[in-house]
Amino acid sequence: MDFDLPESAVAVRDGVAAVAAKYDHAYWSACEDEHRFPSEAWRDLADGGWIGLCVPEEHGGGGQGMLELAVACETLAASGGTAAIFLYILTPGFGAMTLARHGTEEQQRRILPGIAEGRTQFCMALTEPDAGSNAVEIRTSARLDGDELVVRGQKIWISGVENAEWMLVVARTTPAAEAREKLGSRTAGFTLLLVDVKAALADGTLSYTPIPKLGGNVVTSSQVFLDDVRVPLSHVVGPVDGGFPVLWDVLNPERILAAAGGVGGAEAALRLAADYASTREVFGRPIGANQAIQFPLAQLKAKTELARLMTYQAAWLFDQGRPCGNETNIAKLTAAQVAWESANQAFQTFGGMAYSKEYPVERLFRDSRIGKNIPVAEELILAHIGTQMLNLPRSY
Template sequence: MDFALTTEQEDIRKAVRALAARFDDEYWAEHDQAVRFPEEFYDAFADAGWLGIAVPETYGGGGLGVLEAALLLEEVAASGAGMNGCSTMHLTIFGLNTIVKHGDEAMRSEVLPRAADGSLHVCFGVTEPDAGTDTTRISTFARREAGGDYVIDGRKVWITKAGRSQKMVLIARTTPRTAGAKPTDGMSLFLVDLDEGVASGQVELRAIPKMGRNAVSSYEVVMDGFRVPAAARVGEEGRGFRYLLDGLNPERILLAHEALGIGRAALGRAVRYAGERVVFDRPIGQNQGIAFPLAEAATRLDAAELVARHAAWRYDEGLPCGREANMAKWLCADAGFQSADAAVQTHGGMGYAREYHVERYFREARLLRLAPISQEMVLNYVAQHVLGLPRSY
């Protein structure tokens, strides 16, 4: 068993760390507070070619695997950028996997090079107000007309970066759900022109005020008679849910590494503060009540990292990785949040103040226990698919 990263992978980490260091905590705090997209950061990573790290070389990308992409996002998060930084690019990295695998050549040639060079923003439209985690319950419907075009009506919610995206990977029903039918049948995947929909008045975007990760906004997307050409459909009609599954494991793996990065950023600040802050004539880090939670955080992060690395390796080797990807997401989200919580506690009252930044890490780490899938739904997966227990939902 070889746990060492390759020279190329270590070089990726170093290069990303150096570039991310140009954008300090003050930059991210300012953009989070102002609800302002980090243009300079995004452009810097686009210019350096990082956005296309997992896009095939044929289409202008780096052609690397999920592990390399995960290392990139972990370093971004660990720099202090957290989810605000990672969310500018992780949809480009994992969300286009379905286009790579199932889109036709015209679609791949149109989208992938522009996504790789940063000139095209893409969002991912799955979640709905009345469906949530149960994607089989989506009600957004794409009706095919005699001429071949589709007309889409419905709503999506929590769509990251929709306000900046020209395209959206969208799942919608093309066949009504009927009794006795498999609930995942009858859904189709589309790559739709969001800009065109907004300009025509067929699509409305509504920003969602939220607790954290404010530099990259989330939206409700309302579609009313949104007309899209048949060429916008990805692959075969009715097989969209199966195509969607190709993105779920890499998504969990990437988000797991982002959680690790946030946890390490929070831990680093807490350790420094514990060594510098003097109370009762001694640094507070000398007290076990402060030191032990930080030591536990480091231990949990290191253990979670091993599972996350294993999941990424299995995916890149073409091996089944549902078990590992889900466990990695659960463990990393838990470890990252525990680390951020310990960092706030270490700072005491100042941990609640924006100037020390750990409150921002706390808010962003909390998100990863909810998204892209809740901790409880991961345990449902493990109980059913790993332990063989009866399905609970």
């Protein structure tokens, strides 16, 4: 077994780190406080080729895989851009990776060069008010009308709509009851399609309302309303009525990138805590010399390394075209937990000063908490591990 990162991933790590070094904690805190997209960092990453990593070379990208993308996401988060992992989840993950694997030649020619150049951004619309983690129960419909699908429904917690040119929408082209009866499966009848966001906003068939939220405000999360959005059949990704396997090939990368962001977020918090504990003196010595401070941080560093290994394994399996659901879920679970625990321990290490916006600990504290809930709640991951890996009875 070879645990060395391939040269391609090392180059990505070093390249993204060089760009990220230009954007310190103060930059990311300012973007957060101003609810501002980090356009300067986005432009620098795109110009360096670090956004188009998984765009095939023939479309202007780097032709890399999920491992390199995960390393890029981790590195950006570790630099302090803990909410900036959305830069990698939304466009390279939902957009480039999905189209590179499942898009038609026409879709790839039309969209991928723009992603590689940083001109084109993506978002994805799956979650609904009454169908959060239970994606099978989504109600957004897409009915056939000539050579178009007419999409109607409501989505929630859709991040990045305000900057997106394209939205990957999951809709039902066959109602649930009919799909079970005629197609033989509760996961049949789903279709993935590409909505031209700017055009739909312009004609009034798509609208969105931002949701005020605790953190992660470098991107907006919104309720999205689709009121008879017309989508050409040429914008369908994968087969009509057979989109669920394609959807899993979107969700696994999302979870891997979320795990990578969690690992990077843990590193960012631990670095802040270790630096502070090394210089902050109480009772005549650095507080980091006290085992009550040092040992919890050391324990979390060990957990971070374990989460990193699991994330890299999941990414490697995905790139090999092998089943990776178990590894992906374990990576996401452990990385989200250690990111939150590290931010929480950093908060404790800073003492009362952690509550001040003078330090970025409060931002990392807020950014890290949501990872335990998205893109999938840890309770559902534990249910997956229990039923799929331990063969325990289903509870849902």
